[in-house]
Amino acid sequence: MIDKNVANSYNQDAAQWVERLRSGNNPAHRFLEKPAMFGKLPDLTGQSVFCVGCGSAEEIGMLQAKGAQHIHAIDISESLIQVARETYPSVQFDVRSMEERQPFQDGAFDFIYSSLTLHYAASWLQILCEMRRLLKPGGRMLFSTHHPVKWGSEVTRGGDLDMFRMGYERPVGRPPTVFGDYLGTRRILDQWFGSMTVEYYHRPLEPIFRDILDAGFLLLDFLEPRPTPEAETEAPSFWAIHSRIPLFMIFELGNP
Ligand SMILES: C[S@@+](CC[C@H](N)C(=O)[O-])C[C@H]1O[C@@H](n2cnc3c(N)ncnc32)[C@H](O)[C@@H]1O
Numbered sequence: 001m002i003d004k005n006v007a008n009s010y011n012q013d014a015a016q017w018v019e020r021l022r023s024g025n026n027p028a029h030r031f032l033e034k035p036a037m038f039g040k041l042p043d044l045t046g047q048s049v050f051c052v053g054c055g056s057a058e059e060i061g062m063l064q065a066k067g068a069q070h071i072h073a074i075d076i077s078e079s080l081i082q083v084a085r086e087t088y089p090s091v092q093f094d095v096r097s098m099e100e101r102q103p104f105q106d107g108a109f110d111f112i113y114s115s116l117t118l119h120y121a122a123s124w125l126q127i128l129c130e131m132r133r134l135l136k137p138g139g140r141m142l143f144s145t146h147h148p149v150k151w152g153s154e155v156t157r158g159g160d161l162d163m164f165r166m167g168y169e170r171p172v173g174r175p176p177t178v179f180g181d182y183l184g185t186r187r188i189l190d191q192w193f194g195s196m197t198v199e200y201y202h203r204p205l206e207p208i209f210r211d212i213l214d215a216g217f218l219l220l221d222f223l224e225p226r227p228t229p230e231a232e233t234e235a236p237s238f239w240a241i242h243s244r245i246p247l248f249m250i251f252e253l254g255n256p
Pocket residue numbers: 003006007010021052053054055056057058059074075076077080096097098099114115116117120121
């Protein structure tokens with residue numbers, strides 16, 4: 001089932017989204033997520049790869065650079081899939097949700113890649129079980145997602161202020177004021193770049209690790225990536241924040 005609100009956001013703002021990514025005007029992708037994910041990619045020579053939530057296909061070049069030849073990619077945004085098809089005509093792209101049963105036989109893929117997409121799902125276990133079904137024995141899944149330390153914060157956006165707060169104040173003799181809610185799984189309505197409305201889920205680490213283990217995956221690696229060094233001069237605010245506060249996290253999973 002396609003989450004219409006999420007699909008509509010990426011459909012309506014597809015042009016703006018692609019322009020931001022391709023102009024390099026998205027420090028989160030340019031200086032953090034994409035370099036960290038590329039650094040975790042194995043040699044994919046001759047391998048079959050399933051790419052989940054490919055958007056406009058920004059990661060396809062990375063997968064091909066590692067030798068991937070047979071890439072199948074899905075996303076729920078028709079507009080982004082259209083851009084992806086125009087960019088990589090030889091890759092198979094489909095408009096499909098990661099929550100659906102995928103039309104492939106068991107063990108169809110050597111490797112599954114997913115950048116910044118799992119946090120759009122209300123529940124992960126069924127998706128992870130399906131991903132494991134699609135992997136050959138010994139196959140791997142690499143995915144990035146929101147880090148709950150940042151995205152569980154209380155958020156204020158707009159005007160002159162962009163504020164994320166997690167913690168509390170407890171004046172002596174008075175009740176505490178608590179900012180953020182790390183432990184509460186919830187759907188969040190957010191606004192990016194001043195105008196793009198986006199809905200996603202905040203989820204703490206415990207249910208994430210539980211779903212990974214319950215799906216039968218092995219946890220091979222876990223990263224909290226920092227910005228690359230050039231961000232210090234090219235995106236100093238981004239650097240100042242995200243060399244101290246995690247933005248995303250990366251999981252490398254193995255199918256036993
Ligand atoms: C932050 S974007 C990342 C796109 C791309 N992976 C990248 O890094 O440039 C998240 C993507 O997830 C897609 N998406 C959200 N929910 C999805 C779902 N249930 N199934 C498949 N794709 C989904 C969105 O349409 C969007 O393209």
